[in-house]
Amino acid sequence: MAADFRKTGSTDNQMSRVVSVIAWIACLAGIILILFDIGNLSDRNIYLMTGIGCVVAGIFIFLTGKAFVIARKKEDQENGRS
Known part of the structure; x- marks a missing residue:
């Protein structure tokens, strides 16, 4: 399979x-x-709401990326490619 030919360390x-x-x-x-507009603390402040969304998305992206790397390393260990 194509997965057998990948270099695990460098791509991870x-x-x-x-x-x-x-x-x-x-x-x-975020x-x-x-x-940018911290003075107006309300739910109608589009900058505040978008900023909070970007911060939450950034954290989610970071955790998801780390989870994929851990899952790939665990898969490699189970298949004896450590």
């Missing part, structure tokens, strides 16, 4: 770095949006 590290960078960008964009 590269994927982890890329996902972490995307997550940090989402979190920073923080910037929150700080």
Whole structure:
């Protein structure tokens, strides 16, 4: 199969770095949006609501990326490719 020919260490590290960078960008964009109009703390403040969504999405992206890396390493260990 095609999965047998992949290099596990380098692709896992590269994927982890890329996902972490995307997550940090989402979190920073969210923080910037929150700080853009922090004076108006209401549910009608589109910058605040979008900023909170970006921060939550960034955390979710980070955790999901780490979970995929852990799952791939566990799969490799079970298949004897450690």
